Amino acid sequence: MVWLAALGGVFAFAITASLAYVRNRRISAERIEAMSAETRDLRLYVDRLESMLNTDEQRIIAWTDAGDAQGSRVGARPGARVGVWGVIPESSGVPRAPAQLLAFGSWLEPKSAERLEDHLLRLRASGEAFSLTLETRQQTFVEAVGRTAGASAVLRLSDLTGDRQQQAELGARNTRLAGELATLRALLDAMPAPAWQSDGDGHLTWANAAYAHAVDATDPASAVRGNIDFLDAAAREAIRRDRQPDGTFAARMPIVAAGERRIFEVTDARSLHGSAALAIDVTELDRIRKELRRTEEFHGRTLDQLATAVAIYGADRKLQFYNAAFRALWDLDPAFLDGNPEDGTVLDTLRAGRKLPEQADYRGWRTKMLESYQSLAAREFWWHLPDGRTLRVIANPHPQGGVTYIYENVTERLDLESRYNALIRVQGETLDNLSEAVAVFGSDGRLRLWNPAFGRIWGLADAQLDALPHVNDVVETCAATEDEADAWRQLAGSVTGLMDSRTHLAGRMERRDGMVLDYATVPLPDGGTLVTFVNVTDSVNVERALVEKNEALQQADELKNAFIQHVSYELRSPLTNIIGFAQLLSDPKFGELSDKQSEYADYILSSSSALLAIINDILDLATIDAGIMELDLSEVDVAHTVSAAVEGLKDRLAEANITLRTHVPGDIGTMLADERRLRQVLFNLIANAVRYSDDGGVVDVTCGRREGNIVFTVKDRGCGIPQDMIEAVFNRFVGHDSGARRRGAGLGLSIVKSFVELHGGEVEIESREGAGTTVTCTFPARPEASGRVAAE
DSSP states (O other): OOHHHHHHHHHHHHHHHHHHHHHHHHHHHHHHHHHHHHHHHHHHHHHHHHHHHHSSSSEEHHHHHSSOOGSSSSSSSTTTOOOEEEOGGGGTOSSSSSHHHHHHHHHHHHHHHHHHHHHHHHHHHHOOOEEEEETTSSEEEEEEEEEETTTTEEEEEEOOOOOHHHHHHHHHHHHHHHHHHHHHHHHHHHSSEEEEEEEESSOOOEEEEHHHHHTOOHHHHHHHHHHHOOOOOOHHHHHHOOOOOTTTTEEEEEEEEEEEEEEEEEEEEEEEEEEEEEEEEHHHHHHHHHHHHHEEEEEEEHHHTOEEEEEOOOSBBBBEOHHHHHHHHHHHHHHHHTOOHHHHHHHHHHHHTTTTTTOHHHHHHHHHHHHGOOOSSEEEEEEOOOOEEEEEEEEEEESSSOEEEEEOOOOOOOHHHHHHHHHHHHHHHHTTTTTSSEEEOTSSSBBBHHHHHHHHTTTOHHHHTTTOOHHHHHHHHOOOOOHHHHHHHHHHHHHHOOSSSSEEEEEEEEOOOOOOEEEEEEEESOEEEEEEEEEEEEHHHHHHHHHHHHHHHHHHHHHHHHHHHHHHHHHHHHHHHHHHHHEEEEEEEEGGOHHHHHHHHHHHHHHHHHHHHHHHHHHHHHHHHHHHOOEEEEEEHHHHHHHHHHHHHHHHHHHHHOOEEEOTTTTEEEEEEEEEHHHHHHHHHHHHHHSSOOOOOOOEEEEEETEEEEEEEEEEEEOOOOGGGGGGTSSSOOOOSSSSOOOOOOHHHHHHHHHHHHOOOEEEEEETTEEEEEEEEESSOOOOSSSSOOOO
């Protein structure tokens, strides 16, 4: 029964469980069906929402976990879920790829990206909503709106179009301009130069601190409130008058600033809304510029005085300055040089004129020359020009760019060096072969240079001289007597003396061995002293003999002159009586003479007259020697004087059968001279020509004017004068005997020379033996001497 009861219970439980299972299964199937329908509805709703989001030009970004700021980056946190919806055209600057979209710094301007990330941090941390206008890297603008939706943070990005785009651009531009204006004003306010702005009516709207200081205001605001003007009336009028059509003005003008008159560079710009100006103090700059201009002009004038050519090229390789020597060196057109040609152009011009050294590779040489502009040190070149000149060219680069060329003409220097070296060798050979002793002592008194004659004269060995002894040592060695020691001490004092003015020393030394030396010292520019010794022993001996002979000759000459003068004066009186008595005897009034007596009386008269002429010549020469000869200057008819001189010689001409031809122009005129002495000169010249002419010969007397002088020429065709006697014909008592009538007293030409020179003239003689003699006397037509002329 128990078993049956248990079995019945099991069947009852199984039936009950089966009924319950069937019922629960039916209920579950109904619930699953309802949930499936709800899921389908939700999916349809979501699809509709996504379609709506994708159709609007916007991007939606949702973060399902409000994590920290790092959650704004994709994949920053493992638990952060990000959803991205919507589309914006790429022209808006917003990328399509979600990964690139969430990297805000890659497509937004740095400042916009920084602002967006900062607001997203606060949105996800505290739910703080925001609305921003962001600028992309493509200079477009998007709107960013952040909100919270449940536990999600949602960011919506919208492309701005139309008025909103323009408004965003204007806002961004306004912000940028406001920042730029603030920066610019901060810069101007920090500047030491006054700066200010004015409105359209000229009222001050802004000024910097320097402006307030310049107008003695406490601060810029006080200057603006008081409308204190920095410029005076004249400056304002100048700005109004000289403003350019574009509204700008720039000029330098004197302005009183902070109680001191200064020079300002004023720049003013005017627009429709007002004007702005800046005044820079250029007082020091102006002063320095003027000083620099004066310095450049001074340096230019100085360089123009240099014989060395100088050319200065700027950093642009254009000629900026050249001096006169540069223009003269290259003979270039000043207009070409004033046009500021480039360095290479100048080289090409010189090459075209064949003024540069011949080069096988001119382009390479030119490039090498122009490398001076990149060089840091001065470069030196040697140019051997086609015309034979040699130039030392120095290219000195400027620290600020450019090159200064210095062209030094060293042709003469090289020639002088060559000649100097040759001269040194010649002088060395000359000194070594001189018979005179030469020694040079330095400023320290030691021997520096000597020739072999110095050692021979003083008996000094080569080894002793090679030791370069001091002058005092030389004195001890060479001075044998007291007189020699005194002379050497003078030489030593001249060599080692400390006198302010070094002078020459000369003297004579007689040595114990009978040698006579002339010594002399010559101070040298380097402080040394040249000492020379000349052996004049033979000359001194000859001189002494000549002196003794000359004294004897002078005594004899004085005795001769005294005798001649005494005899001349003593003979003149009786000779005058003889002439007078002879004339009385020849006069028929005192009785008739026989032919023989008359012939003898004529001989007495002619001989007495000749003797009287000689005595008169001797007295004239004595008067000239005494320096008391007087010339009676007057206007002399030249033609008449020549005729008078010829008239006094007609008897001699007839006796010697000589033909005398005179050549005197009719317009010869007059001259200022002593007529009697001039006639005496002509008389002596003609008489001398007649004396040395052959029978039947011809004598020509010519007179003419030449360059303000009167020239008399007497030419004969006689025997002439030997060449060895031409130099002595003007000496006294010198004659040439070539025949019976040709021997005279030898005073005629001496008298001629003395009288011509007293008139300030000169005498010339030309003669050839067997061909005749020509004597030319040149008188100044208007001598400057007075009536009394002293003989030289």
